[in-house]
Amino acid sequence: MRPNIHVKNKVAVVGAGLTLFRRRMLETPRELAWEAASMALESAGLTLKDIDCIVIGTAPDAFDGVHLNGEYLADGAGGVNKPTVRVYVGGGTGVFVPIAAWWHVASGLCRTVLAVAEEKMSPAHPHPQGVFAYIWDPVLERPLGPNLIWIFALEMRRYMHKCGAKKEDIALVSVKNKANALDHPAAQAAAKITVEDVLNSEVLVWPVNRLDISPVSDGAAALVLASENEARRITDSPVWVEGVGFTLDNTHWYNRELGYPRYVQYAARMAYKMAGIERPWREIDVAEPYDPFDYKELHHIEGLMLARPCEAPKLLKEGHFNRDGDLPTSPSGGLLGVGNPIAAAGVMKVAELFWQLRYEAGARQVKKPVHRGVAQAWGDLMQAGTVIVLGN
Amino acid sequence: MSGGAERRLPGHYLKSKEMYSLPGLVEYRPVARYLFSAGQAQSRFLDGLKEGKILGKRCPRCGRVYVPPRSYCEYCMAPTSEWVELPGTGEVHTAVVSYISTFRERMEKPEIVAVIKLDAPGYTKGGYEFAGLFHKLCNVEPEDVISGRAIGMRVKPRWRPPEERKGDVNDIECFEPVES
Numbered sequence: 260m261r262p263n264i265h266v267k268n269k270v271a272v273v274g275a276g277l278t279l280f281r282r283r284m285l286e287t288p289r290e291l292a293w294e295a296a297s298m299a300l301e302s303a304g305l306t307l308k309d310i311d312c313i314v315i316g317t318a319p320d321a322f323d324g325v326h327l328n329g330e331y332l333a334d335g336a337g338g339v340n341k342p343t344v345r346v347y348v349g350g351g352t353g354v355f356v357p358i359a360a361w362w363h364v365a366s367g368l369c370r371t372v373l374a375v376a377e378e379k380m381s382p383a384h385p386h387p388q389g390v391f392a393y394i395w396d397p398v399l400e401r402p403l404g405p406n407l408i409w410i411f412a413l414e415m416r417r418y419m420h421k422c423g424a425k426k427e428d429i430a431l432v433s434v435k436n437k438a439n440a441l442d443h444p445a446a447q448a449a450a451k452i453t454v455e456d457v458l459n460s461e462v463l464v465w466p467v468n469r470l471d472i473s474p475v476s477d478g479a480a481a482l483v484l485a486s487e488n489e490a491r492r493i494t495d496s497p498v499w500v501e502g503v504g505f506t507l508d509n510t511h512w513y514n515r516e517l518g519y520p521r522y523v524q525y526a527a528r529m530a531y532k533m534a535g536i537e538r539p540w541r542e543i544d545v546a547e548p549y550d551p552f553d554y555k556e557l558h559h560i561e562g563l564m565l566a567r568p569c570e571a572p573k574l575l576k577e578g579h580f581n582r583d584g585d586l587p588t589s590p591s592g593g594l595l596g597v598g599n600p601i602a603a604a605g606v607m608k609v610a611e612l613f614w615q616l617r618y619e620a621g622a623r624q625v626k627k628p629v630h631r632g633v634a635q636a637w638g639d640l641m642q643a644g645t646v647i648v649l650g651n
Numbered sequence: 652m653s654g655g656a657e658r659r660l661p662g663h664y665l666k667s668k669e670m671y672s673l674p675g676l677v678e679y680r681p682v683a684r685y686l687f688s689a690g691q692a693q694s695r696f697l698d699g700l701k702e703g704k705i706l707g708k709r710c711p712r713c714g715r716v717y718v719p720p721r722s723y724c725e726y727c728m729a730p731t732s733e734w735v736e737l738p739g740t741g742e743v744h745t746a747v748v749s750y751i752s753t754f755r756e757r758m759e760k761p762e763i764v765a766v767i768k769l770d771a772p773g774y775t776k777g778g779y780e781f782a783g784l785f786h787k788l789c790n791v792e793p794e795d796v797i798s799g800r801a802i803g804m805r806v807k808p809r810w811r812p813p814e815e816r817k818g819d820v821n822d823i824e825c826f827e828p829v830e831s
């Protein structure tokens with residue numbers, strides 16, 4: 260590690276926990292948060308009194324249907340009468356949670372942080388799609404009666420046009436991730452499917468079919484982060500946070516090239532610089548790019564500079580991103596396979612790197628030796644990029 | 652500790668039917684009504700639509716032309732003092748075929764939705780960023796979107812008749828191919 264930044268403390272991930280990811284769960288949001296948080300503490304061999312500070316992440320309040328959702332979750336997340344903060348960048352929130360936990364520790368403010376993300380999308384019924392109506396600009400966009408899937412379809416169509424990618428090339432991401440998820444104990448949408456299954460599923464907004472999209476989910480995920488001194492006391496195999504990066508573009512998503520996520524690239528550059536990484540496509544061993552839609556994984560692989568622009572579909576076809584490939588992506592099964600409780604899905608990706616880098620991922624363990632991994636999430640109106648680099 | 656990921660995870664899945672018979676289930680429908688002002692720049696833009704004009708604002712420092720107009724330049728933080736009228740023509744940056752409504756109901760007749768990159772003479776930053784609008788296309792078939800013929804297509808606004816215009820984005824009925 261050649262850090263290009265001065266920090267008071269080096270920071271490590273020392274524990275992780277997850278609930279099941281499912282379409283509909285009995286537990287309240289705070290119960291889900293408590294389940295994941297307790298499991299993360301237990302996996303680090305700690306109790307709540309060992310934790311200095313709490314970071315909470317959850318996407319729009321409208322899903323859980325509780326305003327002040329961070330405050331509402333605080334007790335389940337272990338935050339009562341501790342320094343507690345909630346962070347939010349839409350779908351980017353999940354990876355932003357460990358990033359915020361990192362600066363709490365790196366700054367010297369806290370020695371240990373419990374970082375908890377939760378999302379419960381099932382209260383909005385019969386389908387949370389209507390809740391998304393409120394993210395659109397009230398003056399210029401809502402009068403057109405938009406559906407959230409429009410914007411993804413527009414981006415996917417642009418990517419296909421710019422890169423000459425076909426729907427069947429992109430569907431392979433869904434096939435890969437859903438198959439990877441067969442080995443994940445939290446998985447909601449694991450399946451052995453074919454490209455034809457994706458192409459024959461319901462067309463929602465062409466080019467997006469139902470199986471191009473991750474499911475609607477409830478779930479929670481948590482991590483424990485600690486300063487170097489604490490981490491070495493807690494475990495023999497800490498996983499170091501080597502770099503973090505985050506950027507936000509504007510909400511005017513129709514004023515920019517949709518075929519390439521500039522905001523992801525900026526965030527990745529920030530994280531790689533901190534980690535001393537110059538050639539990410541060679542120096543990263545395993546990646547968890549954000550995959551709420553199948554094309555998004557390819558888009559993000561390119562934004563993360565793990566492939567050249569428009570090169571990802573070809574590498575995918577060659578098996579480069581498979582679990583036994585040169586650069587496995589979403590070995591967890593991703594959002595497409597494990598599920599998409601928004602903020603919790605991002606933390607699930609970081610937890611997967613934690614397990615991969617400790618060689619604890621069981622049947623999901625990638626074939627090649629791993630030293631460094633990158634996880635990324637995207638959010639809001641095609642504008643937020645959050646990136647974290649971990650190493651062992 | 653084998654990474655925790657291999658053990659039975661907490662949480663209880665509910666089937667749809669079970670959800671509706673839960674003890675203590677509460678249904679709540681929020682009542683929230685808002686009046687949104689369009690602001691300094693967009694109010695003038697909407698007045699322009701009523702007159703059949705697409706107006707943008709130019710940054711005096713970097714030359715960016717903003718459509719929809721902003722009161723300030725996002726990059727320079729300078730006021731965008733100058734109004735410019737755009738010709739209205741442009742090209743389709745991307746387009747899709749929607750079979751579902753805002754609330755995910757199946758639609759009888761699919762809609763074609765697009766991002767239009769507008770012609771903005773004198774705007775030289777035209778690579779990644781551009782003046783543009785999100786709108787619907789007419790006289791374009793789903794097949795044109797699927798084959799890719801619609802992408803890059805030259806289009807112009809189809810205006811509603813002046814007496815029907817209300818000063819909102821629907822004063823443009825849709826964008827349609829220039830040759831039609």
Ligand SMILES: [Zn+2]
Pocket residue numbers: 710711712713714715724725726727728729
């Ligand atoms: Zn400017």
